[in-house]
Amino acid sequence: MKKGKGFLIVSLIVLLFLMGCSLNGHTEKTDSNADTSDKASKKGLYVLSIEEQGMMVVNAIPNDFSSNGGEKEYFDAISYHYPKASEELEVGQRVLVEADGPILESYPGQGKAKKVTILPEYKPDKADLSESQVVRKALKELESESTSNWIAAIRNITYDKEKDTWKVDIKQEENMYEFDIDDK
Numbered sequence: 001m002k003k004g005k006g007f008l009i010v011s012l013i014v015l016l017f018l019m020g021c022s023l024n025g026h027t028e029k030t031d032s033n034a035d036t037s038d039k040a041s042k043k044g045l046y047v048l049s050i051e052e053q054g055m056m057v058v059n060a061i062p063n064d065f066s067s068n069g070g071e072k073e074y075f076d077a078i079s080y081h082y083p084k085a086s087e088e089l090e091v092g093q094r095v096l097v098e099a100d101g102p103i104l105e106s107y108p109g110q111g112k113a114k115k116v117t118i119l120p121e122y123k124p125d126k127a128d129l130s131e132s133q134v135v136r137k138a139l140k141e142l143e144s145e146s147t148s149n150w151i152a153a154i155r156n157i158t159y160d161k162e163k164d165t166w167k168v169d170i171k172q173e174e175n176m177y178e179f180d181i182d183d184k
Contacts, residue, residue: 036123044094055085075153077108092132094119124159138168138179
């Protein structure tokens with residue numbers, strides 16, 4: 001009987017340790033050796049805001065629900081509880097998020113992040129700024145131009161080498177914004 005209680009106590013301690021390890025999640029970079037890429041990508045989610053205990057992310061690629069009467073360009077948004085967000089992430093980065101449990105179906109969705117993978121940033125040859133720096137500048141301009149507190153979605157981001165500028169298209173509610181950001 002004593003062996004059974006001892007095994008049960010050790011098992012509970014190991015289980016509590018493993019649960020504690022997953023409570024705060026972890027962040028990692030992609031397998032790629034490069035932090036930047038000269039190729040644009042729409043993979044993942046854009047980090048749009050960071051708070052002390054979490055982050056707001058929006059899909060980089062919209063869903064098309066027009067075939068059954070919905071929006072043609074719908075961007076999923078999720079507010080994740082992730083205590084390491086303010087230490088390890090920056091607004092404008094693209095990430096992949098592994099959820100820890102269910103995602104509430106509100107808008108934005110709500111859930112807990114178990115693991116966050118930071119994707120390589122787009123930084124074309126000859127550009128001074130990276131994708132995340134440009135997104136932060138565009139979001140700051142959006143704040144001064146828009147009266148809405150609704151969630152913004154990055155529709156497109158391109159770099160014009162000849163003009164040395166970035167063009168960022170943002171959707172917020174039904175409004176479309178286009179920002180030209182100088183590459184400096």
